[in-house]
Amino acid sequence: MTHDAGSEGIINRRHSLLFRGVLISAMALPMLVFYAIGTLGPYLVDDLNVVPGWLGYLTMSSFGLAALLSLWAGPLVSRLGARQSLVLLFLLASMAYALLGLATSFTGVMLAVAVCGIAQALSNPATNLMIANSVPPHQKASVVGMKQAGVQISALFAGLSLPGIAELLGWRAALAVLIPCGLLLALVTWKVTAGDRPTAAARFSLTRPSRILALLMVIQFCAGVALSAFITFLGVYATQQGMSSVTAGSLVAVFGVMGILARVGLTPLAGRMRDASWLLLLLLVLSAVAIGVIIQTSPDRQWTLWAGTIGMGLTAVATNAVAMSMLLQDRAFGAPATSAGMLSAAFFAGFAVGPPSFGGLSTSIWGFTGAWTALVVVLVLGSIVALVLSRCRSNGWAGEVLSQPVEGK
Structure with a gap:
């Protein structure tokens, strides 16, 4: 009997690890394409015969669509379960990487x-709903931080492995x-997550x-602009500052490690704070x-x-995890799946706008210095x-809780 109980405990622990692994992977796999653009950027520019500024349009194509779809992703996730x-997320990501392997032109890659x-x-609505339904309240903040760290795990993987593979076999x-x-x-x-009851009545109207959610969305938009431009052109x-492509990939890996530490460490801290807005x-x-430190870079x-990469990894990366934790702790922001979808829409909109804007500035008379300075301004606005x-x-000014559809939508 003791043996059976011990075996059941091992199975439960194994199931818990697989469950958390699914959450981490759901954040990591779709976002990996973003870090791949940053690490494989030099290879893409050479092979596709485009100017570096065009890399911003790749990020825009992905996150522009993600931002638009995120407005309806919450109700869709609620209806599907x-x-x-x-x-569905993992199947779509696999399809995307298959198409990338077959693409022969910049348009095809886009x-x-x-x-x-x-x-x-x-990704965020589905994982947030899974956490809301399956994780005890006292563990929610730590699990959110852990699953958000999956994004940075993808950065670590992209920085350490993709340039080496690309050197040997090509970026595709x-x-x-x-x-x-x-x-x-x-x-x-399908094997390790519990089947939940879909909400047939979920509305697809814009809400x-x-x-306070609108303010949080503006903050995440600013963070998305800065993070996306930073990684895309890093x-x-x-x-351009004299580093090799492999060393530049190591920068992204370091960024990933710092981001993991920040999200795992700061999200539980935010969960214990009375108001994580200060964080x-x-x-x-x-x-x-x-x-500002990065602006001082030169070949010598x-x-x-x-230093700037480490700083960005330890700070800006954690903002999305902290914001997602705030959603789960305070229902004044709205229902978990719907509010997560809207917050993701703002974050992804920043990702769509940041790289092409940065790319345009970097190729103008202001150059990279002007582009980096613009990111400082965006972050100050977010602050x-x-x-x-x-x-x-x-002051208790939450406003109306997200509930009613926007008229005419």
Whole structure:
């Protein structure tokens, strides 16, 4: 009998690890394409015969679609159920990487990357709904931080492995290795996650966010602009400063490690705070400082690029995890799946706008210095909005809870 109980405990622990692995992978696999653009950027520019600024359009195609679809992703996930949504996510990601392996033109790559945008739109609503339904309240903040760290695990994987594979087999082969991973994850998800009851009455109308959710969405938009532009052009900027492509990939890996530490460490801290808006304010201010350090980079002073990358990983990366944790702790923001979808829409909109805007500035008369400076301005704006959010929450000014559809939609 004791043996049976022990065996059951081992099975339960194994099931728990697989469950958490599914959540991490659901965040990692769709976002990996974003870090792949950053690490494989030099290879894409050479092979597709495009100027570096065009890389921003790849990010825009993915996250622009993700931002648009995120407006309806919450109701869709509620109707399908979390398990079915996660399986669909992994299948779509596998399809995207298969199309990337077959693409022979910049247009083909852009369309393949856009497919990943569909999976990205599902990731936060599906994982948040799974956590809301399956994780005890006292563990929610730590599980959110852990699953959000999956995004940075993808950065670590992209920085350490993809440039080496691309050197040997080409960038298409480097991405093609992800296809069987996605298919396997779809199967594992179906086996280890509990089937939930879909909400047949979920509405696909656009909903109006509460006032505090709207402020949080603006903050996440600013964070998305800065993060997306930073990662998309980090590899290209580093090579212009005299680094090799492999060393530039190591920068992304370091960014990933710092992001994992930040999200795993700061999200539980945010869960214990009375108002995590102050933590968001601090992170955004420090992110602006990190970009300011990067501006000082030159071929003879590359340490500032390493320092700035570490700073961005420890600060800006954690903002999305902290924001998602706030949604689960305070229902004034709205229902878990719907509010997560709307917050993701704002975050992804920032990802869509940031890289092409940065790319345009970097090729203008202001160059990279002007582009980096613009990111500092965006982060300062986000800091101001975070201060406004903290004041609103302290005064009890939540506004209407997200519930009613927008008229005419």
